[in-house]
């Protein structure tokens with residue numbers, strides 16, 4: 001495609017996708033407070049549910065993505081309605097207004113693991129990382145029991161809230177890891193599918209590879225392995241100028257954690273049969289400490 005035409009298309013998409021301003025009220029109930037982020041198929045806002053006087057999340061199907069974005073948002077709404085779990089935001093309403101489709105849901109509390117690690121510089125010991133993955137695996141297990149796979153279990157899609165010290169409080173930087181009273185939320189079911197469901201045929205050139213991942217629990221187990229690696233790397237300090245060596249050499253782990261990671265990532269050992277087996281393994285490892 002010629003460069004000028006491409007530029008024109010991008011300008012049009014930016015204009016179509018310009019975020020709604022703070023103060024705008026959607027569905028006579030949700031007042032936009034701020035834009036949280038723009039994803040590939042949606043714009044997400046933090047808003048106030050005027051009926052309940054509480055904060056909520058509002059996701060708008062990205063106008064430039066047309067019918068595909070609307071279909072994904074409808075699917076996500078249907079899934080959130082069926083996934084009844086305290087760690088998964090509940091759907092509040094699907095709204096059509098001024099030709100735009102919106103999904104209002106509960107606002108998950110806390111900050112994403114991505115911000116926790118990269119912005120707040122938090123580090124995890126092996127035990128803390130295992131404990132966090134255990135909590136997260138319980139949530140993912142609920143998704144599987146309900147007949148779905150999330151297919152996007154990554155650090156930007158997991159929010160953590162500490163029970164005893166608030167984020168941003170003066171002493172919070174000193175606190176690392178994850179304790180039993182802390183809570184997690186799993187968000188962004190935009191890529192989730194029913195177990196065994198074939199990939200969605202969305203006619204878009206910039207489709208994420210994850211959209212084509214097999215809709216099997218094994219995909220989420222693999223992602224949990226990658227997420228565990230991220231947490232473990234939070235306390236890794238490479239020596240200046242040292243070449244990259246891969247996690248097996250770079251991280252100092254117990255043999256049990258190493259074996260579990262290999263099984264989750266599919267590099268060695270029998271693959272885990274599902275979340276229940278992962279929970280059993282994690283419980284054994286944590287009890288032995």
Ligand SMILES: Nc1ncnc2c1ncn2[C@@H]1O[C@H](COP(=O)(O)OP(=O)(O)OP(=O)(O)O)[C@@H](O)[C@H]1O
Nearest residue numbers: 036037038039040042044057089106107108187188
């Ligand atoms: N229910 C929610 N509660 C709290 N924060 C949320 C909620 N839903 C989304 N967010 C936040 O809103 C921001 C934008 O999310 P969104 O899912 O629209 O896009 P993304 O995750 O950045 O991109 P993509 O969907 O392409 O992966 C993220 O920072 C996310 O943490």
